[in-house]
Amino acid sequence: MRLLFVADGRSPIALNWISHFVESGHEVMLISTFPCQPDLSLASLEVVPVAFASAAGGGTPSTSGLRRLVPVGLRTAIRQRLGPLTLPSAARRLEGIITRLQPELVHALRIPYEGMLAALALAKAASPPLVISVWGNDFTLHAPSSPLMRRYTRQCLAGADALLADCRRDLRLATEWGFDAAKPAMVLPGGGGVQLELFYPPQNDSQLQVVINPRGFRAYVQNEAFFRAIPLVLAAHPAVRFVCPAMAGEVQALRWVTQLGIAGSVDLLPLQTRPQMAELFRRSWIAVSPTTHDGTPNTLLEAMACGCFPVAGDLEPLREWITPGKNGLLVDPRQPQSLAQAIITALDDPALRSSARQTNSALIAGRADYRQTMASAELFYQELITPPPK
Numbered sequence: 533m534r535l536l537f538v539a540d541g542r543s544p545i546a547l548n549w550i551s552h553f554v555e556s557g558h559e560v561m562l563i564s565t566f567p568c569q570p571d572l573s574l575a576s577l578e579v580v581p582v583a584f585a586s587a588a589g590g591g592t593p594s595t596s597g598l599r600r601l602v603p604v605g606l607r608t609a610i611r612q613r614l615g616p617l618t619l620p621s622a623a624r625r626l627e628g629i630i631t632r633l634q635p636e637l638v639h640a641l642r643i644p645y646e647g648m649l650a651a652l653a654l655a656k657a658a659s660p661p662l663v664i665s666v667w668g669n670d671f672t673l674h675a676p677s678s679p680l681m682r683r684y685t686r687q688c689l690a691g692a693d694a695l696l697a698d699c700r701r702d703l704r705l706a707t708e709w710g711f712d713a714a715k716p717a718m719v720l721p722g723g724g725g726v727q728l729e730l731f732y733p734p735q736n737d738s739q740l741q742v743v744i745n746p747r748g749f750r751a752y753v754q755n756e757a758f759f760r761a762i763p764l765v766l767a768a769h770p771a772v773r774f775v776c777p778a779m780a781g782e783v784q785a786l787r788w789v790t791q792l793g794i795a796g797s798v799d800l801l802p803l804q805t806r807p808q809m810a811e812l813f814r815r816s817w818i819a820v821s822p823t824t825h826d827g828t829p830n831t832l833l834e835a836m837a838c839g840c841f842p843v844a845g846d847l848e849p850l851r852e853w854i855t856p857g858k859n860g861l862l863v864d865p866r867q868p869q870s871l872a873q874a875i876i877t878a879l880d881d882p883a884l885r886s887s888a889r890q891t892n893s894a895l896i897a898g899r900a901d902y903r904q905t906m907a908s909a910e911l912f913y914q915e916l917i918t919p920p921p922k
Contacts, residue, residue, distance in 0.1 A: 533913060534802070536561045536635035536660075538626070538646045539578070540585075540912040543566030544806065545667075545723035545830055546641045547756065552906040554725060554843055562879035563626060565646055578629055582622040583615025583645045609677075615645055616680035623652035636917045639663040640688075643670040648684040651691035662690040668720055668827025668849060671705040673677045673752055695918055698828040699724035699849035706821060718912055723830040723904035725897050726837045730806060730875045733839035733889060734814040741772040743875060744816040749785070752825035754845070754865040759788040759798075764872035765795055769879050773797055774814060788868065813838035817885065818878050822865035826850065833900050836860075836892040839887045843874045857884075859891040880890040 535553055537547040541564030554560045554572050561576035566585045571578075626649055629639065630753035637660055640650040654662050675685040687710040689695075697703050697719050707713045743765070747753045762774055774794075779785045780802040782848070783904045789795050802814065813819065821844040830847055836842055836853075844850050845865035855861035861877065863870040878885060 533917060534634070534636040535906070535913065536563065536630065536633060536638045536672060537641060538563045538638065538650045539641035540564065540566050540666055541570050542566050547572065548566060548723040549641060551908070554912065560792055561635060565649070569847040570738055573913060578650070580622050580626050580629070581695060582618050582649050583611045584618065609762040612636045612674060612677040612681055615633060616648070616678070619645065619648055619652055619684060622649055626650065636662055637661050637663065637913055639665065641665045643685055643688055644674045644681065647688045648686065648693070652687040655691060662689060662691060662918065663694045663696060663828065663913070665722065666695065666697040666702045666706060667824035668825070668829065671709060673825040675709060680815070682768070694912070696720055696912070699852055701848045702827060704913065716724070716912070716916065718908070720905050720909060721828055721830065721833060721900045724909070725900040725902040726833050727902045728897065729835060731810050731813065731834045731837040733893060738817070739814045741769060741879060742775055743818045743820060744812055744835065744840065745820045745822070746777055746831040747821055747823060747829070752823050754822040754824060755785065756788065756869055757866050757868045758820060758822045759792060759794070760868035761871035761875065762797065762809050763792055763793050763877050764868060766794065768876050771877065773799065775799045775801065777801045777812065782816035786831045809834065810838060813840050816840050818843055818875055820871065820875070821845065823847070824865055828853065833873040837896040839889045841878045841880060841888050843871065853895065859888040899914060
């Protein structure tokens, strides 16, 4: 298949998805909305910046200059208000590239701004099929944020020929935003699922009490509540260490650590590779995901596959994976007391953690195995390119 992806070429989630089709021998082309140099054998790579993506430079999402200069909430708000204004000119450029490359299928890996861009570029009737992936906060955080975001979200979904979502909620919300429910749609883990040969439980339990927050700094991650929960946990369990990947150098994180007097118990780490993340998960007892907007976070699934007990925000998509009190705990992520109490509950109950580990291992293997997920995605593509005879 000749496949063209429109994605943030720095994103580990996007690259995890795209790499399957490269390794399977398909002709894979990437239009990245950010400058990038992915370690993939692509047939074609071009950059079409949109929503001020060029200001981020060529780094990862965690190390871009714009992220360092502007607080994440303000940066998100600016892009939501002004980013859509950049779409028409970028779409004209993308249309020319698609005409030249002649892909059999185009897949945009999230709605803002890649799906919006692709839908504008493929507005002609003779275009190849357009698949849109919905990521967890596309509808709940971004779509309603401004009049132009609402307009382009609806236009994107009206132009999509097929939809992939990482939770059932987003299939429902997609129809409310204009997607035709009669068109093909499927729920699959957003990054393709969990590579079980990399993310697996440790052979022996770590003796160190480690809590990991793998979510980094994003507008919808309640990191202030997380850091304010730490002293409450330490009052009950002074030996606990809190590990925070992709937070090294974050000014606000450093400020909270200093103000709360918890520097001796917190490790603010740089962005980690996937193997490094797997090792961190295996050394951790508990994984915290304190978000107010989410679908199915890949990091949470990976943590569960490695045996971490999940403590997460009480959101509808996460109830598709977590039964509170059985294989995890769901809380109000904005309340430090709630986060702290859930962490303490898990620390105090090794039987609960052990039972959850067994449940989650079977759950991830049955519903989120990368190989099975990507085989389903490949068949989904094939049926769009060559529909089965009626």
